[in-house]
Amino acid sequence: MKRYYIGVEIGGTNLRSGLIDANFHAEQFRKIPTSLFAREKDKIGFLARLAEEYIAVCGRENVAAVTMALASLMDKERTVVYSSPMIPGFEGISLVDGLSRKLGIPVIIEKDVNILLRYEIWRNHLPTEGIIAGTFLGTGLGNAMCIDGRVYAGHSGTACELGHIPVPDLEEMCGCGKKGCVELLTCGRLLYKLATEKYGCRVDDIFELYGQEQPVRDIVRYCAVAIAAEITILDPAYMILGGGVMEMKGFPMDDLQQTVRENLRIPNPRDSIRFVPASGDSEAGVIGAALHAADRN
Ligand SMILES: [Zn+2]
CATH class of the missing domain: 3.30.420.40 (ATPase, nucleotide binding domain)
Incomplete structure (x- = not known):
């Protein structure tokens, strides 16, 4: 053994x-x-x-x-x-x-x-039947799903690249090699750029000091739209929300969840989806x- x-x-x-x-x-x-x-x-x-x-x-x-x-x-x-x-x-x-x-x-x-999704399912004692998805907003926009207890990798091994779904008319190049990925609008890199170049603050303080400013709100809004797209397709039982950005002080977790729900069909999955904030362990x-x-x- x-x-x-x-x-x-x-x-x-x-x-x-x-x-x-x-x-x-x-x-x-x-x-x-x-x-x-x-x-x-x-x-x-x-x-x-x-x-x-x-x-x-x-x-x-x-x-x-x-x-x-x-x-x-x-x-x-x-x-x-x-x-x-x-x-x-x-x-x-x-x-x-x-x-x-x-x-x-x-x-x-x-x-x-x-791996992080697997940990949160275990830590929160979530039932493994059905689909549990996780979105991790950090340097990039990470995403994963477990189906009946097994991580879904996809046909070629590249499933759940939620950060790389295209946004119309966005011409900027993404680190993945194509242009216009939603991650360019919602990631820690952008938050860092706003903190240092626009607001002149530490990135750790940006939600507390400038959380009501439109460019900061937009980062949360684009993340919500991407999450809503995934929930609309999959109708998962749970959506785990974590990553370095969501764990920052002052991150508007309630606003994020509300914006996701506003973008979901009525009554379900708007009412049925359950959000689980990640442990931050x-x-x-x-x-x-x-x-x-x-x-x-
Ligand atoms: Zn990309």
Whole structure:
């Protein structure tokens, strides 16, 4: 019986990792700046050294899997990282093969939003039948769905790219390589730009100081419209709402939910959809990674 999982979450800002036991409790947890990883040329070597620190604590034979939650584009089989817009050089890497060979332990990779959704379902004791969706507004607009307890990856592995649905007449280029994506109108990057260039405040204060200003309200409104589009198509039982932007102080969560409902059909799903604010737990991605590994075993 393997008793431990090693979970790693690599976000744009922080790289979190931990040693998770069979009850999904984080026995060890660590957070370092992602920039340390971004600077390293040998990405697989860096991750192997990180994992070995936990292996030294619990023993190689007791680790069921090393699971990574990544803000990256990857193949459907979840073996190769194609690109990571926020991490230079973390692209075109056969991560699963390379790392599992080095460690002698199974390695699993998955999109971070899918892992975070999995965690919130577990944390909130939500029933797994039917569809549960999650929207995570952070640097970008992330989205995921679970159908009958299983993460839906899509035909090619790229389902739920809600941030990249097109907006008519929007000519701006998106980091994904096409123009006019809704994410350009509703993401942390835009919030940062408004804070530094328009209002001259810290981005952390923007909702408290300038939440009533139209450009800030528009960010929330475009997010609501994207969420309403997904609910209209899927009629999910729950919509989990999280991500760094939604967890900022002063974020108008009530306004967001009300605007989503105003854009939904009457009586349902306007009345039936249930919103669940995400926990904001620092260990969410690391424990979610263990939950994901346990599901696969
Ligand atoms: Zn895009």
